[in-house]
Amino acid sequence: MDLQQHVLVVPCPAQGHVKPLIKMAYNLAYHGIKVTFANTEHVGGKILAAMSESDKEQCPIRLVTYSDGLESSPEKRDGPGMMDDLKKVMPDNLEKLIKQINDSDNEPITCVIADLSVGYILEVARKLGLKQVAVWPAGPGSLALSLHVPKLIETGIIDENGSPIGNELIRLSEEVPALKSSELTWSCPGNPTVQKMLLDYSLDVKQAAENASIVLCNTYYNLDSSSCAMIPNVLPIGPLPAIKKLNPSSGTLSSQDSTCISWLDKQPANSVIYIAFGSTTVFSQKQFNELALGIELSGHSFLWVVRPNIVNGSFPEYPNNFLERTAARGKIVEWAPQEEILAHTSVSCFFSHCGWNSTMEGLSHGVPFLCWPYMWDQFFNKNYICEMWKVGLSLEHDEDGMISRHEIKTKIYDLLTDDGVKTNALKLMENAKKSVNEGGSSYENFKSFIKYLEA
Ligand code: UDX
16 A cells, blocks of 8 residues: 655745645645644644634644744744744754654654745754655745855855945846845845844755755746746746635634625725735834825725734824725725735735735736835845736835835826736736646646655
8 A cells, every 4th residue: 555645844934934835735635645734833823713613624734833932032933033043943843743743643754845944944854764845935036046145245246244245236147137236135224133144044045945855936937937947956836826726714824804805896896906015014104104195195995904013013003084084995904815805806906015925816816016015035026026027016215215105196097007017917817827727837847746745
């Protein structure tokens, strides 16, 4: 009898990582692979709290937890040193977890699939004689950039701390959008300590990617074949959700307010701006006010995700009477079922921070983007959206470093009257669908991955 393959999937404990890895895990389970999904106790608790009872009953994977070692200093979970803290305890805790599972389960773990952000745990898999697979939930361009860090240092483009030496644009290849020095994924102007941490993180990612047998990536090959070609052993299997439908509440760390779907149902087709900036973006109160007033000035209906910590970690205050003035055409929620919203016919465009998941989700539904990146890979993703794929427009800061209400109003108008952008977005949507439908490149890659696991 064939041995039942049993994979342990380990995401980095953050929303933008857990959700795509859960999607991938569900797809593996639907293909007959046994999947155990390991979250930190903190994230695992949030996932269960946000999951509906029926989704829990139908969940095809086993959810387990391990300690992140931060029980006595929980505030560190939101701090910049979190990745370093995790690295200190994760290998041991994961090794213990694997041994525990194998002692109590007659189908032992055969493979570890680790998020590259915590890719050092593949070393544990190697030590235990298990298959080692990496997954990069962000775009291939940002991974190719991490792989290039030593070369960028060697050729004098950046220094050992990640700071650009000159001011010229940085290009990985002719086919990949150029980056301004401030757009590097580790760039953190004004905070050299955090920048160095992010650069070291990029080097960890590089090392883990180079050691993994396979690097799964949430993209499809033709979307960015040049970056894919720069990554050894890459296997593009995206866009992830379309391979098999995910239960709506799985993999989200906050409860989704689904009243916005019935609200959208009542709006005319193509009339609502969907505004959401992912799980970590924060604004100053002043910038938040400009954003609110810009949305109001546009005159359009809107559905806006305003996380309770969006203004420097706290509740925002809205400009005077903003809520009353916009009540008839605006809906504000704290967390939304984003993919259902992007699939809704009432949505006209996506005002986004350009996180990679949001980028793939918008692109999968043919929705044009208004781009306001915050940090990490989001500037690079914005360059893909605006310069390479031409499916969106970007906002420009004024001389005080603010995005003004007038800039927001103008760009919303420009975007919604740009037929070229909409046509491009629909084309990319079709290509994305083709890639995950039977015979498509991601579909075939996923099948070959299953074969690899079963071999
Ligand atoms: C972060 C980085 O921003 C991103 O660039 C990197 O690629 C992964 O880590 P995050 O900022 O959370 O992620 O953005 P994003 O990658 O877009 O992921 C957010 C996820 O949360 C998406 O899957 C989105 O569907 C989901 N979401 C967002 C909701 O379910 N509800 C919401 O209201 C908003």
